[in-house]
Amino acid sequence: MQRESAIREPLILGDKSYHDITEDVCAPVEGKANKYWYIVFSISVMVALWGVGCILYTIGRGIGTWGLNTTVAWAWDITNFVWWVGIGHAGTLISAVLLLFRQKWRMAINRSAEAMTIFAVIMAALFPGIHMGRIWMAYWVFPLPNQFGSLWVNFNSPLLWDVFAISTYFSVSLVFWYIGLIPDFATIRDRAVKPISKMAYSVLSFGWTGNAKAWIRFEEVSLVLAGLATPLVFSVHSIVSMDFATSVIPGWHTTIFPPYFVAGAIFSGFAMVQTLLLIARKVLSLESYITVQHAEYMNIVIVITGSMVGVAYLSELFISWYSGVEYEGYAFMNRATGPYWWAYWSMMTCNVVTPQLFWFKKIRRSFIASFVLSIFVNVGMWFERFVIIVTSLHRDYIPSSWSMFHPTFVDIGIFLGTIGIFFTLFLLFSRFFPVLALNELKSILKSSGENYKKQH
Amino acid sequence: MSKAIYALYNDDEVMVDGAKSILSKNIRIKDVYSPFPVHGLENILGIKWTRLAITAFLYGLTALALALIGLWFFMIKDWPMNIGGKPNNFLYQNLPAFIPITFEFTVLCAAHGMAITYLIRNRTLPGMKARNPHPRTTDDHFCIEIDRAENAGMSDDEIRTVLQETNPVEIFEK
Numbered sequence: 146m147q148r149e150s151a152i153r154e155p156l157i158l159g160d161k162s163y164h165d166i167t168e169d170v171c172a173p174v175e176g177k178a179n180k181y182w183y184i185v186f187s188i189s190v191m192v193a194l195w196g197v198g199c200i201l202y203t204i205g206r207g208i209g210t211w212g213l214n215t216t217v218a219w220a221w222d223i224t225n226f227v228w229w230v231g232i233g234h235a236g237t238l239i240s241a242v243l244l245l246f247r248q249k250w251r252m253a254i255n256r257s258a259e260a261m262t263i264f265a266v267i268m269a270a271l272f273p274g275i276h277m278g279r280i281w282m283a284y285w286v287f288p289l290p291n292q293f294g295s296l297w298v299n300f301n302s303p304l305l306w307d308v309f310a311i312s313t314y315f316s317v318s319l320v321f322w323y324i325g326l327i328p329d330f331a332t333i334r335d336r337a338v339k340p341i342s343k344m345a346y347s348v349l350s351f352g353w354t355g356n357a358k359a360w361i362r363f364e365e366v367s368l369v370l371a372g373l374a375t376p377l378v379f380s381v382h383s384i385v386s387m388d389f390a391t392s393v394i395p396g397w398h399t400t401i402f403p404p405y406f407v408a409g410a411i412f413s414g415f416a417m418v419q420t421l422l423l424i425a426r427k428v429l430s431l432e433s434y435i436t437v438q439h440a441e442y443m444n445i446v447i448v449i450t451g452s453m454v455g456v457a458y459l460s461e462l463f464i465s466w467y468s469g470v471e472y473e474g475y476a477f478m479n480r481a482t483g484p485y486w487w488a489y490w491s492m493m494t495c496n497v498v499t500p501q502l503f504w505f506k507k508i509r510r511s512f513i514a515s516f517v518l519s520i521f522v523n524v525g526m527w528f529e530r531f532v533i534i535v536t537s538l539h540r541d542y543i544p545s546s547w548s549m550f551h552p553t554f555v556d557i558g559i560f561l562g563t564i565g566i567f568f569t570l571f572l573l574f575s576r577f578f579p580v581l582a583l584n585e586l587k588s589i590l591k592s593s594g595e596n597y598k599k600q601h
Numbered sequence: 602m603s604k605a606i607y608a609l610y611n612d613d614e615v616m617v618d619g620a621k622s623i624l625s626k627n628i629r630i631k632d633v634y635s636p637f638p639v640h641g642l643e644n645i646l647g648i649k650w651t652r653l654a655i656t657a658f659l660y661g662l663t664a665l666a667l668a669l670i671g672l673w674f675f676m677i678k679d680w681p682m683n684i685g686g687k688p689n690n691f692l693y694q695n696l697p698a699f700i701p702i703t704f705e706f707t708v709l710c711a712a713h714g715m716a717i718t719y720l721i722r723n724r725t726l727p728g729m730k731a732r733n734p735h736p737r738t739t740d741d742h743f744c745i746e747i748d749r750a751e752n753a754g755m756s757d758d759e760i761r762t763v764l765q766e767t768n769p770v771e772i773f774e775k
Contacts, residue, residue, distance in 0.1 A: 164741040295679050299684060300672055300676050300698065300699060300702060301687065301695070302684075303701075309706065310705050313706070317708065328636075331733075332636065332740060334739075335737070335739045347731070351726055351727055352726070354634065354733045355636060355739055356634050357632060357635070357646060358651070361650065362723055363638065364638050365653050369653065369657050370716070374708075376704075377708050380701065587637040587741075588638060
């Protein structure tokens with residue numbers, strides 16, 4: 146049996162046995178939801194329905210219903226797309242990269258972080274889909290034999306790379322998530338008493354048996370998938386950044402974009418995980434598993450990636466001046482002091498200044514401070530994408546075509562709607578799926594559980 | 602008469618010690634069911650390590666070749682396009698722009714190919730029936746399975762005596 150240094154804080158608090166872990170994780174699935182769940186769920190569904198209405202209105206009327214104009218042809222839709230993809234980065238990062246580094250603390254958070262990833266990527270994929278205008282022709286992005294001569298998609302274009310990157314990322318994350326879920330569904334199946342849930346979880350668990358060889362295969366598949374998913378995570382947001390970086394718009398055309406976007410994605414993803422898990426640990430009574438130690442580890446990732454993003458902002462500014470390119474220089478001057486100064490400074494405050502508070506141990510280990518600062522990061526990262534996209538476009542090379550972007554109710558409705566759909570999916574997940582990887586938690590109980598650590 | 606005898610334990614370390622002592626008495630263990638991976642068990646039971654990682658590599662290699670052939674056909678052979686004056690007479694000239702999709706496609710096929718192989722090899726597919734002998738082996742119990750046919754030289758009482766010495770919570774037949 147593996148023993149762990151006494152200096153390390155326990156990751157599972159209280160006097161827990163293997164059976165207690167099963168009980169605690171299955172409780173939300175087997176019991177009835179409390180009234181807070183119903184309140185939050187109702188609000189989310191209403192917002193989601195409003196969003197669906199706005200999406201259908203867009204599809205029916207065309208994207209003229211948005212606030213776009215000839216100068217600002219990309220605005221909230223792409224902002225929201227990049228924001229959601231960024232959020233979708235933490236899940237696979239937690240489950241894959243932290244698995245390769247053998248970080249035991251990931252086991253309490255990986256399941257919900259992966260669920261969050263999947264829902265966030267669904268939300269992200271929605272935006273390019275509806276931005277095409279004629280969504281029924283969305284299959285044109287794939288290289289399919291067709292009747293127009295043999296006309297293929299342009300494989301030199303980063304927009305097409307994005308199609309491949311996002312769809313690969315989504316499907317690989319889904320498989321990674323589900324393979325981890327199978328043994329946990331089996332646990333629920335073997336405990337189920339009601340015939341309907343017994344049948345449902347029998348189907349979902351694919352007949353998992355848990356014999357010795359199956360577990361060997363399970364561990365090997367998790368490891369190899371983690372090894373494949375790690376470069377995938379880094380490639381996806383690099384490719385998203387190339388959508389901008391390979392064009393010749395001042396403010397976009399920079400080589401720093403791929404690492405800067407990846408750092409930003411990890412930053413915003415961890416912030417969203419923090420936001421969701423701090424609520425979930427209270428609502429689902431998981432205080433023994435998602436501890437202050439977990440919050441602190443995530444805050445450390447947030448402060449490090451936040452600082453990387455800060456360095457990227459400053460190098461961009463410096464290079465725009467140092468390069469001597471007047472268009473580049475103007476683009477950045479316009480961001481900071483032009484009509485969108487408020488967006489730029491919101492971004493700077495939320496992404497660079499406030500996360501630095503996490504250098505203080507007291508703040509890092511406070512649930513309330515972590516929650517508030519994680520919201521700041523979520524807001525700041527949305528503004529980052531807005532600043533990059535809209536402020537670079539709205540004043541182009543011809544001053545006569547300069548304009549501003551004003552969102553319509555449809556723009557706002559779709560954005561809020563995706564947040565509603567996201568929370569609806571997450572709340573359903575928390576009721577029907579095991580929110581913690583309970584089988585993996587059991588494997589660290591004897592090395593990292595509080596009661597076992599006290600014994601030796 | 603039932604095919605197998607099972608010993609149920611409530612702790613992984615007791616089960617591992619039990620498995621060692623059962624094997625030392627020349628009784629063959631058919632399988633072990635546990636709620637989570639018990640490390641080191643494969644050496645005790647003499648189970649060979651899985652070759653799934655090799656299959657992932659092979660799927661990836663196939664995908665890499667397919668992606669490059671496809672990109673060459675679409676962009677160089679079938680319908681060459683001059684995009685921004687970038688040279689595209691040969692695959693290697695256009696290769697830098699093909700790297701992202703080649704990489705994504707390789708990962709896609711390696712991951713999915715391995716996952717499908719995993720599900721088939723484990724006999725875990727939608728609609729399959731679970732074969733674990735006791736429902737608590739997915740909760741907090743560990744179960745050793747002794748096949749009668751594999752231990753034809755031993756009587757039932759002999760096997761049961763050996764199992765009883767390993768401190769199980771229950772011995773049952775199925």
